[in-house]
Amino acid sequence: GAGVSQSPSNKVTEKGKDVELRCDPISGHTALYWYRQSLGQGLEFLIYFQGNSAPDKSGLPSDRFSAERTGGSVSTLTIQRTQQEDSAVYLCASSLGRNNEQFFGPGTRLTVL
Amino acid sequence: AQSVTQLDSQVPVFEEAPVELRCNYSSSVSVYLFWYVQYPNQGLQLLLKYLSGSTLVKGINGFEAEFNKSQTSFHLRKPSVHISDTAEYFCAVIFETGSARQLTFGSGTQLTVLP
Numbered sequence: 001g002a003g004v005s006q007s008p009s010n011k012v013t014e015k016g017k018d019v020e021l022r023c024d025p026i027s028g029h030t031a032l033y034w035y036r037q038s039l040g041q042g043l044e045f046l047i048y049f050q051g052n053s054a055p056d057k058s059g060l061p062s063d064r065f066s067a068e069r070t071g072g073s074v075s076t077l078t079i080q081r082t083q084q085e086d087s088a089v090y091l092c093a094s095s096l097g098r099n100n101e102q103f104f105g106p107g108t109r110l111t112v113l
Numbered sequence: 114a115q116s117v118t119q120l121d122s123q124v125p126v127f128e129e130a131p132v133e134l135r136c137n138y139s140s141s142v143s144v145y146l147f148w149y150v151q152y153p154n155q156g157l158q159l160l161l162k163y164l165s166g167s168t169l170v171k172g173i174n175g176f177e178a179e180f181n182k183s184q185t186s187f188h189l190r191k192p193s194v195h196i197s198d199t200a201e202y203f204c205a206v207i208f209e210t211g212s213a214r215q216l217t218f219g220s221g222t223q224l225t226v227l228p
Contacts, residue, residue, distance in 0.1 A: 033215055043203065043218035059215070091156065093216075101147070102216060104157040 002026075004105035006092050012111045013082055021077045021108045025094030032075050033095075033102060034067060038088035046090075049075060082112045115140045115208045119219035126194055127227050134189040134222045136204030143209040146180055146187040147216065148172065151201045160202070163187065174198065199226045 005024045013019050025032050034046040045059040049069040060066070064083075069075040079086055089109050093102035118137045126132045138144060146163040161172025168180040178189045187204060201223050205216040 031214075035216070042220050043205075043216075045215040045217070048215055056215070093157075101159055101162055103159075104149075106156040 004092055004094055004103050006090075006105040006108050008108060009106065010109045010111075012113065014113055015084060016081055018078065018080045019082055019110065021079075021090050021110070023075045023077070023092030023094075023105060025073060025075070025092070026103055027073075029094035029096055029103075030072065031095045031097060031100075031102075032069060033093045034075070034077050035091045035093065036088045037091055037107070041088075043091075046077070079110075082110075084112050086110060087112045115142075115206075115210070115217060117204055117206050117217050117219040119204055119222050121222050122220065123223045123225070125225045125227055128196055129193045131192050132190065132194050132198075132224065134202050134204075134224065136187045136189065136219055138185050138187070138204075138206045138208075138217075140185070140206075140208050145207040145209070146178075147205040147207075148176070148178055148187075148189050149203045149205060151203065151221075153200075157203065160189070194224075194226045196226050196228060198224060200224060 007022045032049040036044050047054055047067050048056045051072050052069050064080045067077045089107040091107045092105045095102045116139050120135050148160040149157040150160050151157050160176050161170050163170050163180045171177045176191050178187055180187050201221045203221050204219040207214050
């Protein structure tokens, strides 16, 4: 597609439920990143994919968070047993390579009640 | 630890006045530098980037920034701002260590242009 797309744009869930967030990167971009933007923590790195593998998961805040990427394209970020502190905007970005400009999607706003 | 500092959380400025948004980073490794802008309820848009070459880089909407390696800075400037420049601006750095090359962001500067 022309840009990075993310779905859903908004997600409201109850504490303890699982959620899945989807990212469609720009076609041909091999690198994919997930970030989180919250009032208290600013913009934080979560995970990076090169192709389908994730060599760096150091930013995932807990083992409730996981992500996968299939076909070198679509990525899904899963949060299990959501907590109120998971409320944030989750941003996906893609780039041609590791040191190139990252193009951001519009984000998914997650609210955990 | 590698970090990015934007000292000014809010910068009010009158329309047509010049503005400088400051960014410093803490690392001696090679870096790639970026400025992103975020308008209300929108995603991040790249303003400009420094990867190599000339230390003065020009971006969209009349913005420019200068990479100063000795001062580990990458300040953003615009000679004359418009009301439409009101937004949050983020400085971001890729530190050339590790495998991820993720962006490390500053805490952001809210630029408010006053009529």
